[in-house]
Amino acid sequence: MAFNIRVYGILINDKQEVLLSDERRVGKEFTKFPGGGLELGEGIKDCLIREFDEELNLKIEVGELLYLTDFYQKSAFNEDDQIISIYYFVNTIEPQSIKTNSLPFDFEKDAIEAHRWKSLKNIVKEDLTFPIDQKVVEMLKRGGNEVYANRF
Structure with missing residues (x-):
């Protein structure tokens, strides 16, 4: 057994929408938060900065830690x-520069990834595919505006 460390970013815009990533890999389609796998020799925050740059061509500032998996997955x-x-x-500083779609899995030809905004008011855990992401959705729903106001 090996550990697979994944790092994800919760990006919330001024409309109180969270950014989601729809992806297609190894014959599966899934929705998750933007981010990905930690590489050997890389710091956790550096991984997140790299993933946002690679996936979205976006420079980010990493804020407060929201969650670290506390159950076996x-x-x-x-x-x-x-x-x-x-x-x-x-x-x-540039969320408007993110190319997004309004529909889930609305991929451009031959693309394996697409992004979209989802209202925090309307998001439900079933909007995301994986159990850990679903737990984070529940935390975001439970947290309310005070959580978002104190994230940096």
């Missing part, structure tokens, strides 16, 4: 891996 892609996910609030 087997990888959906490799049954020998245990997933450890880390979630930070992130901020950018």
Whole structure:
């Protein structure tokens, strides 16, 4: 068994919408928060900065830690891996520059990734595919505006 460390960013715009990532990999479609896997020799925050740059061509500021996985979760892609996910609030001065779609899985030709905003008021855990992301949605719903106001 190996540990697979994943780092994700919770980006909330001024309309109180959170950014989601719809992806297609190894024959599966799924929705998650933007972010990805920690590489050997990389710091956790550096990983998140790199992932946002690679996936969204977006410079971010990493804010407050929101959540670190506190339960066992087997990888959906490799049954020998245990997933450890880390979630930070992130901020950018240019959220309007993110190319987004309004519909889930609205991929451009040959694309494997698309992004969209989802209202925090209307998001439900079932909007995300993986159990850890679903727990984070519940935390965001429970947290209310005071959580978002104190994230930096």
